[in-house]
Amino acid sequence: MSLVPLLIAIALAAWLGLVVVLGERGMFDGVPGQPPLPMLAGVVAPLLVFLAAWRIPAFRRYALAADPRFIVAVQGWRVVGFGFLLLWAYGILPGMFAWPAGLGDMAVGITAPWVLAALLRRPEFARSRSFLLWNLFGIADLVSALSLGGLSAFLASGVAGEVSTRPMASLPLLLIPAYLVPLILMLEITVLRQARA
Numbered sequence: 001m002s003l004v005p006l007l008i009a010i011a012l013a014a015w016l017g018l019v020v021v022l023g024e025r026g027m028f029d030g031v032p033g034q035p036p037l038p039m040l041a042g043v044v045a046p047l048l049v050f051l052a053a054w055r056i057p058a059f060r061r062y063a064l065a066a067d068p069r070f071i072v073a074v075q076g077w078r079v080v081g082f083g084f085l086l087l088w089a090y091g092i093l094p095g096m097f098a099w100p101a102g103l104g105d106m107a108v109g110i111t112a113p114w115v116l117a118a119l120l121r122r123p124e125f126a127r128s129r130s131f132l133l134w135n136l137f138g139i140a141d142l143v144s145a146l147s148l149g150g151l152s153a154f155l156a157s158g159v160a161g162e163v164s165t166r167p168m169a170s171l172p173l174l175l176i177p178a179y180l181v182p183l184i185l186m187l188e189i190t191v192l193r194q195a196r197a
Contacts (some may be wrong), residue, residue, distance in 0.1 A: 004062040012183075015046055019178045020171065028169040028178060036150050039169060043146060043180040050186045053192075063190050064197050069119050071187045075138060077114040078184075081105025087167070094163045096128030097148045108134075124171030127195050135174045139188050142181050149177065 011074040019042065022028060030036035053059045070193040085103035115134055118125045125131055149165045167173050 002058065002062065004058050008059075008062075016175075016179055019175065022172045022176070023169075023174040026170075029166070030153050030169060032162075032164070032166075033154065034166075036153040036169070039153075039177060040150065043182050046182045047185060050182075050189070059155075060074070066190055066194070068191050068194060069116060072104040072112055072116045072119060072186060075184070076109050076116075078105040078112070078138075079109030081109065088196055091163055092167055093165060094152050097145070097152045097165050100148055101141075101144050101145035101156055104145060108138045108141060126191070132195060135191055136190050138184060142185055146177065146181065 009043040022042075026040055028038045030038060054063070081104065084093060084098040084105070088095050088098035088102070111134065115131065119129075149168055153169075154163045156162060156166070168177055
């Protein structure tokens with residue numbers, strides 16, 4: 001029996017625990033008007049570990065054997081991007097971040113059932129241009145949301161009452177950019193590598 005699934009589960013749990021502990025200590029808080037480097041590190045570091053793991057044959061075999069239907073089904077949770085719009089409506093997040101991030105996530109989440117249905121009917125759909133474009137859109141949405149969130153933090157002045165992306169650096173919202181976004185990017189990359197293989 002392979003130890004890879006167990007090691008992945010342990011790594012994911014440890015990563016989640018680390019994000020929570022660092023978040024409780026305010027380690028992801030940035031300085032208004034400065035690039036949000038702590039958040040950038042929180043997104044990039046796990047992705048670099050993930051990409052490095054592809055060099056390990058056992059991990060690569062396990063990842064390439066992952067069920068793309070499961071990976072697509074997981075994308076369905078992104079309909080909760082509607083929450084960004086609610087946070088904007090209540091003056092918690094700025095519109096320049098909330099609208100693109102919310103609408104992009106909702107688009108992926110709403111279309112996920114149709115993509116899943118196509119995979120269930122025709123497994124070879126995983127190698128189609130439509131499937132590739134859908135996944136690339138999902139990646140572009142996440143990269144765009146991270147970029148706009150970073151830009152919004154950089155443009156913030158720190159004035160009392162200012163609406164900024166600062167709440168995204170605190171728990172529980174911190175779990176989205178520092179855990180869920182990199183995790184979803186890892187799944188998207190896995191699907192794209194499966195299609196290539």
